[in-house]
Amino acid sequence: MKKILNIKNTALAIVLVFFAVACNLDETNYSTADTEIAYQSPEGFESLVNYGYDALYYFYGKLDGIGPQEMGTDLWWAESYLAGFVKYGSDLSTTQGQNQVFWQGFYATINYANLAIYYVDKVVGYTQAEREAKVAEAHFLRGWSYLQLVEQYGAVVLRTLPSTVNTEAENFPVRSSEEKIYELILSDLEFAAAHLPVSQGAEKGRASKKAALGMLAKAYLQRTRLGDEALYAGKALATAKELIDNQSSYGCGLWTSTATESGYKQLWDGSNNKNNKEFLFLESNDEVNFLNPESSNRGRTRQYYLMDLKTIGAEWGTTEKNCAWYGRANDRGLKPTKYLLTEVFEPVKNPADTRFEETFFTEYYNSRWADYTITQNMVTKYGKNQSLVGHVIKNTAGTYTAGQVFYDGRTNFYGVNASGNVNMVDNDMDGYLDGISVFTPNYEMTDAEKKDLPFLVVTPKEQFETNNKWVTAASGTLGSAYKDCYPSFRKFSSIQWIYNNQRWLGDVPILRLGDVYLIAAEAALRENNDQTTAATYLNTLRKRAAVTSRENEMVVAPSAVTLDFILKERARELAGEQVRWEDLKRFGKLNNAYLNVTNPDITGFVDGKNIVRPIPQAFLDAIGNAQEFGSNGY
Numbered sequence: 001m002k003k004i005l006n007i008k009n010t011a012l013a014i015v016l017v018f019f020a021v022a023c024n025l026d027e028t029n030y031s032t033a034d035t036e037i038a039y040q041s042p043e044g045f046e047s048l049v050n051y052g053y054d055a056l057y058y059f060y061g062k063l064d065g066i067g068p069q070e071m072g073t074d075l076w077w078a079e080s081y082l083a084g085f086v087k088y089g090s091d092l093s094t095t096q097g098q099n100q101v102f103w104q105g106f107y108a109t110i111n112y113a114n115l116a117i118y119y120v121d122k123v124v125g126y127t128q129a130e131r132e133a134k135v136a137e138a139h140f141l142r143g144w145s146y147l148q149l150v151e152q153y154g155a156v157v158l159r160t161l162p163s164t165v166n167t168e169a170e171n172f173p174v175r176s177s178e179e180k181i182y183e184l185i186l187s188d189l190e191f192a193a194a195h196l197p198v199s200q201g202a203e204k205g206r207a208s209k210k211a212a213l214g215m216l217a218k219a220y221l222q223r224t225r226l227g228d229e230a231l232y233a234g235k236a237l238a239t240a241k242e243l244i245d246n247q248s249s250y251g252c253g254l255w256t257s258t259a260t261e262s263g264y265k266q267l268w269d270g271s272n273n274k275n276n277k278e279f280l281f282l283e284s285n286d287e288v289n290f291l292n293p294e295s296s297n298r299g300r301t302r303q304y305y306l307m308d309l310k311t312i313g314a315e316w317g318t319t320e321k322n323c324a325w326y327g328r329a330n331d332r333g334l335k336p337t338k339y340l341l342t343e344v345f346e347p348v349k350n351p352a353d354t355r356f357e358e359t360f361f362t363e364y365y366n367s368r369w370a371d372y373t374i375t376q377n378m379v380t381k382y383g384k385n386q387s388l389v390g391h392v393i394k395n396t397a398g399t400y401t402a403g404q405v406f407y408d409g410r411t412n413f414y415g416v417n418a419s420g421n422v423n424m425v426d427n428d429m430d431g432y433l434d435g436i437s438v439f440t441p442n443y444e445m446t447d448a449e450k451k452d453l454p455f456l457v458v459t460p461k462e463q464f465e466t467n468n469k470w471v472t473a474a475s476g477t478l479g480s481a482y483k484d485c486y487p488s489f490r491k492f493s494s495i496q497w498i499y500n501n502q503r504w505l506g507d508v509p510i511l512r513l514g515d516v517y518l519i520a521a522e523a524a525l526r527e528n529n530d531q532t533t534a535a536t537y538l539n540t541l542r543k544r545a546a547v548t549s550r551e552n553e554m555v556v557a558p559s560a561v562t563l564d565f566i567l568k569e570r571a572r573e574l575a576g577e578q579v580r581w582e583d584l585k586r587f588g589k590l591n592n593a594y595l596n597v598t599n600p601d602i603t604g605f606v607d608g609k610n611i612v613r614p615i616p617q618a619f620l621d622a623i624g625n626a627q628e629f630g631s632n633g634y
Contacts, residue, residue: 039119042126048119049134052112052141053205055105057293060283060508060578061301061492064105066334067098068152068613069578072605074589074598075340075571077470079483081304081333088604094617094631102152103616106145107159113142115162136195140207140215143188147219150181151582153632154612158184172625182223189216193239199251204507205284210250213243214280214511217519224526225586233526240520243513244537252513253277254544257551262354263544267514270494270506279509280516287497287505299497299504303327305334305489305576307440309364312481315378316437316456317366321501322397324418326361326488328501335486336360336575338464339598341442344571347460348443352546352553355572356442360487364438365396367419372437374454382478384451391454394423396435400495416498430454440487458485469601489576514573517541522566531558538569545572563587585611609633 038044059065063082070076071085084092084099092099116138120131149156158176159166192212200206220236247253255263255278267278274287290296307313309329310320320329341347345356366372372393379389398421400414423435432439436455443459450457462482465471473480497506521537524530535558542554556565567587571580584590590611595602604610614634620626 040122040124042123045119045123048112048116049137052109052138054293055109056283056510058105060510061299063304064098064101065578066304068102069581073580073584075337075575075580076334077337077599077601078333078335087602088610092614094614094620094634099613100616100618103619106149109145110142110159111163113138114160118162132195133197136192137207139188140192140212143185144215146181146185150178151585152613153615154178171623173623173629179226185219189219205282207281210243210252211281211511213239214516217516221519221523222582222586230527233523237520237523237527240516240523243516244520252280254513257544257546257548259548262546264354265358268358268491268494270496273494273497273506278513280513281511283508283510285505285507296499296503296505299492299506300502302489302493302504303331303502306332307486307488308332308484312484313364313438317368317372317393318364318437319367322367322417322419324416324498324501325420325493325495337599338460338468340571340575342460344568345442352550355545359490359575361490362440362487363436365419365435366393366437367397369395369397371395382456388454393437393455394435396420396423398422414499416500438485440485442487458482467600491576514541518570518573525563531561534561
């Protein structure tokens, strides 16, 4: 399968040869003119475009994107992990690491795009159509990058020329207004939507017309927060409608439910990952030859959101090293808020909506490679029924071999040692698999039920204080245990693409069609409060979240469709997909009043200040007017 990076490395070599020659020919000093000559060939020019894709590998599935794009919102909390983004404390400063990478990475993409746009008319060998299609990728990448920067930092530097051309502006930059930045974002994405091809063939991960239309609809909608709401909402709706109404023409579609599987389950099933019709724009991972930035060191999102499997879970039979299905517990720490668990998702057993089940793991299995016996100490510490002493939690660890079909019909790609393989039975007929060690549902169970079940049960009652804050070690005898037991993020954990405990080589969606339906629904409300149209888009999405026999339970009446309802619906559909910060910003919810209700653990948010992130110190140190430019108040 041909990947972007195959092309990128080949094209880059053509450019680097000029510098290699310079080192070998009697100390001849070649100027940047040599590079400019390289850019005039299709191969050299395409290296610029290809390198523009590089940054997304460091933002999606990585902390450098998760921190800015998902943390500090209503959905997640952590005691110490990504503390600056999570808590808005002193750790969120001009020197914070992920913040600097985010800024530098997207500006690097912008510079590659600017180079491509600057040199495109000098390329020899393109037809006009080829020239427009190729430079449209650069416009897409620039528009996408500025959309991320303006939402994180507000009024930033608007660069439309490469740094090698516009040196004075680089040394003494000025801020552009957010409105001006959005003019370029929309212009770039409109150009991309007009000129990108419908398909990029076998070159997965490249932007195509469906990606441009989806991103353009998103940008139009995000622009509503700056004014002219009805105007830009109307544009967002029209653009989203174009994509939704012509899915087959653009090569995309929603997964539809069957009698046994919801469409949402199929969306995240590993067998659909590498050719997923709902992914409009994605981080394509080469799972065969590892021709990716950092080779096979990809897909760590899941381990950051993992409950404690190596200490608290280990008391009941879990281990971090054999739980490849979940991830490695060494980087655990990001956990859901009570708002996400019990208000966004309906806290009931067996709901019609399968999105909670497909977003989170709640069952953790004995992975000791041997049966595990409940001891008196375990019963005493956790208040279990005395009769459970001596009960055996069955070993579920086993070796998945490549091509093996699992007990639930899944097929493994690599072959990994993992829990959840053997002994997946319910011989004691209690309604639960006999290999479960820890269970963290989002619904309540009676104390008697918890006491009698032969595994650790931690529900929101144990996880949260009465004020809805997370329990801590100071909360009581078991606070230090329960604070580390919670549902773990599941979306990027299909076992087919698990290379080892830390590395997952599935493709990661950056934008998908489900989001476009939500954009259309929200835009219909913002344009003229058209609840009927909004409900139509929402109900299509909601029904595919249930099996066919329960679709009617998911239907919402138009009168119930409000912006607040849509904000929750976006959390149900997109939790953990790195869009929540910009959602709250668009909805006007990045303020103390809202966060105190939905995530009361956040106490450091300062209204007005924390609506943007700090300008990185590395940038401030590199310019000649840092004091004039400012740091966004940090």
